[in-house]
Amino acid sequence: xxxxxxxxxxxxxxxxxxxxxxxxxxxxxxxxxxxNGSGKSTLAAVLAGKSDYEVTEGSILFNGKxxxxxxxxxxxxxxxFLAFQYPVEIPGVSNMNFLKAALTEIRKHQGLEPLSAxxxxxxxxxxxxxxELDGQLTNRSxxxxxxxxxxxxxxxxxxxxxxxxxxxxxxTDSGLDIDALRIVAxxxxxxxxxxxxxxxxxxxxxxxxxxxxxxxxxxxxxxxxKSGTKELALELEERGYDWIKDEVESVKA
Amino acid sequence: MMETSLKTNPAKENFLNALEGHSSAxxxxxxxxxxxxxxxxSELDFPTSRVEDWKYTRTAxxxxxxxxIENHSGxxxxxxxxxxxxxxxxxxxxxxxxxxxxxxxxxxKGISITREISDLSAFxxxxxxLETENKNIFQTLRVSHCTDTxxxxxxxxxxxxHPIHIFHFQKGENNVSLPAIFVLAEEKSExxxxxxxxxxxxxxxxxxxxxxxxIDVKKNAAVNFDKIQLENDLHFxxxxxNIQMEEHALFTINTLTxxxxxxxxxxxxTINGKHCEANLHGFYLPRRKQLVDNHTFVDHRVPDCNSxxxxxxxxxxxxxxxxxxxxxxxxxxQKTNAYQNNSNVLLSDDAxxxxxxxxxxxxxxxxxxxxxxxxxxxxxxxxxxxxxxxSEDGAKKLxxxxxxxxxxxKVKSDAVREYVVNELHQRQLLVD
Numbered sequence: 001x002x003x004x005x006x007x008x009x010x011x012x013x014x015x016x017x018x019x020x021x022x023x024x025x026x027x028x029x030x031x032x033x034x035x036n037g038s039g040k041s042t043l044a045a046v047l048a049g050k051s052d053y054e055v056t057e058g059s060i061l062f063n064g065k066x067x068x069x070x071x072x073x074x075x076x077x078x079x080x081f082l083a084f085q086y087p088v089e090i091p092g093v094s095n096m097n098f099l100k101a102a103l104t105e106i107r108k109h110q111g112l113e114p115l116s117a118x119x120x121x122x123x124x125x126x127x128x129x130x131x132e133l134d135g136q137l138t139n140r141s142x143x144x145x146x147x148x149x150x151x152x153x154x155x156x157x158x159x160x161x162x163x164x165x166x167x168x169x170x171x172t173d174s175g176l177d178i179d180a181l182r183i184v185a186x187x188x189x190x191x192x193x194x195x196x197x198x199x200x201x202x203x204x205x206x207x208x209x210x211x212x213x214x215x216x217x218x219x220x221x222x223x224x225x226k227s228g229t230k231e232l233a234l235e236l237e238e239r240g241y242d243w244i245k246d247e248v249e250s251v252k253a
Numbered sequence: 254m255m256e257t258s259l260k261t262n263p264a265k266e267n268f269l270n271a272l273e274g275h276s277s278a279x280x281x282x283x284x285x286x287x288x289x290x291x292x293x294x295s296e297l298d299f300p301t302s303r304v305e306d307w308k309y310t311r312t313a314x315x316x317x318x319x320x321x322i323e324n325h326s327g328x329x330x331x332x333x334x335x336x337x338x339x340x341x342x343x344x345x346x347x348x349x350x351x352x353x354x355x356x357x358x359x360x361x362k363g364i365s366i367t368r369e370i371s372d373l374s375a376f377x378x379x380x381x382x383l384e385t386e387n388k389n390i391f392q393t394l395r396v397s398h399c400t401d402t403x404x405x406x407x408x409x410x411x412x413x414x415h416p417i418h419i420f421h422f423q424k425g426e427n428n429v430s431l432p433a434i435f436v437l438a439e440e441k442s443e444x445x446x447x448x449x450x451x452x453x454x455x456x457x458x459x460x461x462x463x464x465x466x467x468i469d470v471k472k473n474a475a476v477n478f479d480k481i482q483l484e485n486d487l488h489f490x491x492x493x494x495n496i497q498m499e500e501h502a503l504f505t506i507n508t509l510t511x512x513x514x515x516x517x518x519x520x521x522x523t524i525n526g527k528h529c530e531a532n533l534h535g536f537y538l539p540r541r542k543q544l545v546d547n548h549t550f551v552d553h554r555v556p557d558c559n560s561x562x563x564x565x566x567x568x569x570x571x572x573x574x575x576x577x578x579x580x581x582x583x584x585x586x587q588k589t590n591a592y593q594n595n596s597n598v599l600l601s602d603d604a605x606x607x608x609x610x611x612x613x614x615x616x617x618x619x620x621x622x623x624x625x626x627x628x629x630x631x632x633x634x635x636x637x638x639x640x641x642x643x644s645e646d647g648a649k650k651l652x653x654x655x656x657x658x659x660x661x662x663k664v665k666s667d668a669v670r671e672y673v674v675n676e677l678h679q680r681q682l683l684v685d
Contacts, residue, residue: 048640076642088637092655101651102641109642141655142637158641 001026001197002067002166007058008222009046016042018222019058024166027194031208031233032201034219035241040201041085043219044170047199048082049075062166076102077109081164083155085171090142095154096124098142099161106162127160131187149180156187167191167198173207185210205237218244262298264316265390269294271319272429278399279433282373286382290397297390309575309607310517310546315489320429320461322400324350329422331355334451338668341418341447342366348423349400349430349464363411363442370404376435377497378467391491395465400431407442407474416445416666423451423460423488434466438474446478447669450492452485452512460484465493470502472526478506479669483676484513486541493519500526507664508535508564510545511676517546524551524558524586531560534663538653538682539572539604546575553586556616562593565660567653568604579611580621587616593623598630598656600649654683 002024009017016039024030034040046053047060049072060067067075090098104114115123128138131153143151152172159167169188173181188198188211200211208216208230216233218226220241225248226232236244277287299316300307325347335343344366345355351368358366373379387393407413423430438444450462462484470476484490490513496504508518522531537545551560566574576595597606610623630652638648664670677683 050636071645072636072639073642073644073648076640082640084637084640088631088633090631090634090637090652090655092658093638093651098638098641098643098651101643101647102638105642105644105647162641 001063002199003061005059005061007046007060008056009042009053010056011042011053015056016053016222017046020219020223022217022224024197024199026165026197027192028215029192029198029200029211029213031213031216031230032199032219033203033205033216033233033236035245036203038219039222040203040219041170042222044082044085044168044201047075047080047168048072073105076162076164077106079165081159081162081167083152083159083167083169083172085174087143087146087151087155089144089146091144093142095138095140095142099124099158102158102162123161128157130160130190131157132183133157148175149177152176152180152184153187156184160187160191163191165196167196169198169200169202171201171203173202173204181207182210205233208233220244220248262316265298267319268316271321272398275322275398275400277397278401279396281369282402283379283382286379287397287399290387290393293387293393294390294397297388297393299390306548306577309573310544314515315461315491318427318459318461320427322398322431323348323425323428325424325428327424329355329424331420331422334420334449336418336447336668336672339416339418339447339666341416343418343420344403345420345422346401346430346432346464348425348428349421349432349462351401351403351432359415361411361414363408364413365404365406366417367404368402370406375437375439375469376404376467377469378435378495381495391463392465392493395431395433395463395493398431399433401433403432403434404437405435406437407439407444409439410441411439412443413445416447418447418449421448421450421462421464423458423462426458427460429461429463431463432465434464436466436468436476438468438470438476440472440474442471443475444477445666446476448478448480450482450484450490450513452483452488457487459487459489461489461491463491465495467495468497468504470496470498470504472499473501474499475503476505477665478504479664479666480506480508481669481673481676482508482510482513482516484516486514486543488513489515491517491519494521496520496522496531498522498524498526498529498531501528502526503530505532505663505665506534507660508533508547509664509673510535510537510539511673512680513543513545515544518548520547520549522549522551522560524553524560525555527555527557529558531558532663533560533562533564534660535564536657536660537564537566537574538569538657538677539566539574540569542571544573544575546577548575548577548579550579551581551591553580553582553589553591555585556587556589558586559590560592563660563663564595565657566595566597566606567600567656568597568606569600571601571603573605574607576606576608576625577611578609578623580613580623582612582614582616582619582621584615587618589616589619589621591619591621595625596656597627598653599627600630650681650683
């Protein structure tokens with residue numbers, strides 16, 4: 001589904017990703033962990049197509065297509081969804097109008113007619129229950145005045161509405177209390193299927209208690225330096241990142 | 254000194270010569286007033302950019318043209334410009350002349366709509382003209398060369414069931430229209446007023462519209478005014494609204510500038526009685542080489558009144574917009590609440606916005622605030638929307654709609670709001 005091969009990316013003059021490779025197959029959940037500044041959020045931004053980041057080397061194939069060649073909206077229409085670490089507040093744009101416009105675009109890309117108003121509302125009510133998002137919130141302006149937890153739930157709600165084949169969660173757990181974390185994770189788990197994959201970027205292991213990954217990768221200095229199964233996350237939780245840093249440095253030396 | 258300034262500008266001479274032979278429609282009411290204004294024309298000239306009030310709004314393109322005053326008797330299809338579901342009385346002006354046969358008046362007891370009126374005493378503008386000297390050539394022309402008059406009178410305690418919708422059409426090349434409209438909302442009356450300035454897409458004709466409307470909002474009366482500007486790139490508009498408010502009066506104006514080549518709006522609100530509320534809202538979306546200039550003036554003369562002002566602009570291409578919001582709080586006007594905000598988004602590097610709040614406060618127990626901002630569209634918001642599948646263009650249009658949404662929300666009538674949104678859609682300024 002997703003093949004990232006030797007990606008180098010920089011912002012302005014600073015090279016952040018330095019040869020990152022990762023392959024995600026349909027239905028798999030990959031967790032990306034790593035210390036601050038290791039390039040986790042850059043990976044998310046590069047996948048979503050944020051123009052501040054320049055890819056200088058490497059390739060990314062999504063379902064056989066060149067992802068880097070696509071505009072952000074084309075990626076979204078092809079089935080890539082990024083749940084933002086910091087969802088943007090957009091005063092004056094109602095959540096509903098925005099989602100309707102987005103869903104219509106994505107369906108158009110798939111050769112489908114727009115949903116009828118009735119079917120759309122039915123879908124909204126069904127999916128908002130998934131993340132226990134209040135009907136009041138779905139009718140408000142996008143993220144405006146939402147608490148941190150509401151914003152993250154709104155991201156997962158949008159993901160549930162748009163039904164991507166690849167969901168990228170960029171530190172969706174940051175700023176969430178344990179209840180909100182459980183709600184968000186339940187929303188994601190409900191969407192897991194043999195056709196849908198997730199890349200879960202997180203600093204802490206605790207999200208992975210709820211969204212159990214198939215693979216765990218450690219990102220350090222812009223590269224994946226260690227991969228394993230969910231046990232690796234537990235080990236990181238216990239021992240921190242220093243032993244990995246030491247391993248990497250000693251190999252270099 | 255005086256003599257040299259008298260005959261400097263040959264453009265002005267040409268401009269006035271072309272209008273010669275027209276007798277002002279105000280002559281039958283105030284012949285002396287008209288004569289005075291005719292005389293004054295010789296002393297006045299078109300403002301240059303050295304005049305503070307006209308610094309960014311050049312009138313050279315107007316003074317260089319020769320304009321004529323000419324009634325048009327041919328057919329005009331008004332139907333496409335009607336707002337569905339408003340069931341309004343429609344008053345149609347063509348080239349500045351009220352065309353009764355194109356108008357449809359829904360009769361209601363206590364409402365009179367006439368070209369002439371016998372008792373002028375309640376219409377305060379006539380006194381204003383007599384008492385103050387117009388320093389501005391366009392204001393003077395509106396008296397000396399008035400094309401037609403219309404008096405709308407709502408009697409005491411009458412609530413106008415049907416909105417009154419005034420249309421301004423222009424036909425033929427290089428016409429100037431200078432109609433004067435007088436509205437008198439007597440005590441405890443209520444009126445919804447709509448006005449459409451209509452462009453004519455079929456013809457590449459230049460027009461100049463100098464209409465003035467003078468509205469008296471008497472004690473406890475309420476007037477709501479939606480002014481919709483839909484002209485095209487060859488239209489010049491210098492229009493003026495003079496509002497006089499008495500105790501407990503409520504006046505709201507929404508200036509919705511959808512289209513027009515060169516527009517100067519002068520909105521003057523004078524608050525003469527306690528416990529009044531004046532609301533001034535507007536948006537403008539100039540593009541190509543369009544110019545939109547909003548000059549507003551709220552004169553707080555008495556205590557305990559509120560004014561709320563909100564203007565928003567989105568500027569594209571090589572367009573220019575000007576906002577000058579003057580709020581004057583006189584020494585007596587204690588407990589005044591005056592709020593003003595002007596926000597703008599520039600979509601292009603070549604667009605220019607000039608904004609100037611002008612607060613003169615001479616009372617000490619008041620709450621006055623003003624805010625202004627001019628910036629670019631939020632890139633993060635655009636990216637967020639694109640990351641959900643919207644095109645770049647679609648994302649920007651959605652954000653445009655959002656930006657003017659709060660002004661749009663001030664339009665009380667659903668029918669008017671839907672009509673204006675539709676006009677914006679037709680010009681592809683919003684998303685579907």
